[in-house]
Amino acid sequence: MKAWVHHRYGTPDELRLADVPVPTPREDEVLVRVAAVSLNGSDSEALRGYPGYARLGGLRKPRRPILGSDLAGRVEAVGGKVTRFAVGDPVFGDNLSRLGGLGEVASAQDRSLARIPEGLGFREAAALPQGAVIALQGIRDAARVAPGQAVLVSGAGGSAGSFAVQLAKLHGADVTAVDRAAKAAFLRDLGADAVVDFEREDFTRGGKRYDVIFDVFVRRSLSAYLRALRPGGILLFVGGPVRRMLWLLLAGAVLRPFTRKRIRLLIVRARLDDLREVAELTLAGRIRPAIGHVFPFDEAPEAFRLLVDGRALGKVVIDGTRTPSGRSDAAD
Ligand SMILES: NC(=O)c1ccc[n+]([C@@H]2O[C@H](COP(=O)([O-])OP(=O)(O)OC[C@H]3O[C@@H](n4cnc5c(N)ncnc54)[C@H](OP(=O)(O)O)[C@@H]3O)[C@@H](O)[C@H]2O)c1
Known part of the structure; x- marks a missing residue:
């Protein structure tokens, strides 16, 4: 073959x-x-x-x-x-x-x-399979996104991010999508309420704070992520340079009693029920x-x-x- x-x-x-x-x-x-x-x-x-x-x-x-x-x-x-x-x-x-x-x-x-x-x-x-299930397990299970919450998806124009934007909207969130300027119209079409061009703007310095930051690939410092989270908020990430991921997890856990902000690596679990669910959501026209x-x-x-x-x-x-x-x- x-x-x-x-x-x-x-x-x-x-x-x-x-x-x-x-x-x-x-x-x-x-x-x-x-x-x-x-x-x-x-x-x-x-x-x-x-x-x-x-x-x-x-x-x-x-x-x-x-x-x-x-x-x-x-x-x-x-x-x-x-x-x-x-x-x-x-x-x-x-x-x-x-x-x-x-x-x-x-x-x-x-x-x-x-x-x-x-x-x-x-x-x-x-x-x-991979993108939609990562997004489902992140938005629904790990972050438990609730109506009215402010959710930021970084890497929103890619595989997992494009599903995370749609699922966060489905859960009633106000969604900010971060990716390249060329993807802005595409991201709005997926349902994003606001779009940030990462080449021109640093979302951690924009003044807005989020209940959930879903980052497909961590690139920022611990202090930057903490600055962009509301008290009680959570940073969820799925990939990134190994040293940065370990540092975020370690330092985030040590500082958590003081910051009241959680930092979590989402490790995707192979659950066929989740795969079936994203297929059903697609057939029902709720995500695409x-x-x-x-x-x-x-x-x-x-x-x-x-x-x-x-x-x-x-x-x-x-x-x-x-x-x-x-x-x-x-x-x-
Ligand atoms: N933890 C687990 O169990 C698990 C399982 C599977 C996969 N993963 C991880 O999931 C991650 C990838 O997710 P994916 O498949 O969604 O990737 P993807 O399809 O490549 O999407 C990444 C998106 O991020 C955008 N981007 C690039 N630089 C950015 C920046 N500075 N700020 C914001 N967005 C930026 C990319 O834009 P451009 O393409 O235009 O650059 C692209 O749209 C990988 O790191 C992978 O290892 C983890």
Whole structure:
């Protein structure tokens, strides 16, 4: 089968289209013929090998050379212990532990996958898993956003952020979205009440204070975050340079009795109920995967370039289906 592989950390130029063996599913795995895969910040981090956690299991070179964790497709074969799926079932999920979505066929853990509900296309299904579940677990569970609260989402124009803006609105919050100026109209369209261009304005110095700051990638100092939080407020983050994350957690915990402000790393839990919930919310029209770009399989490096260069709007989807000519057809 064809797959995009990278054997060194670096830029999208490291990606090569190669012929590789079709994976053999282990007992608890499902072989999925990939119809669509969406990219997340975690994919570009795994390509670059930065921050440090992106090299877990592969310090010098990538342990899993085929990227792509958010995938959707049809079951091609199942391992001996898999009872939930049969050949031909449409499935989707975040295959973060195995990756492989940038191959024509990927092996995924049974417990990472759910059946795609009727009415949801492959592209939409692929756009949901990682970003929407991070946002759901952050906004609903960790921050428990309530009506009337002031919520700031930093990195709002990307994968998790575009869902966090919509979910915070759904919970009745007043939402400020931080990202590049070029994404302002896109962010307002997602429901943001206010938009901050991070290249021109520092939201921690704007005077406004927030009950919840949801930052997909921490870049600011502890004092800056604390300044921007209201008493009783919470900073939730999901990624960032390792030393900065550790410092924020440690110093935040020590100072908490004095500041009355919480700082928390959101570690995403693989819960299929949450995956099903974001799919239901999508089908009900309450949120939408903001798919800004769709690329054919053969142009996967271009999709990565968009992400790495800071030109991506919301979700970037790669259509996994290939025709003999090498171009791709829409799967849905
Ligand atoms: N904790 C966990 O369990 C877990 C699990 C999975 C993933 N993650 C982490 O989640 C993080 C990525 O989230 P994602 O997939 O949503 O990333 P993403 O799609 O790359 O989105 C990041 C967004 O932030 C914007 N941005 C860049 N610089 C900014 C700045 N200074 N201020 C505000 N926004 C800025 C980006 O704009 P441009 O693209 O235009 O630069 C982009 O729109 C990664 O760090 C990943 O490791 C954590």
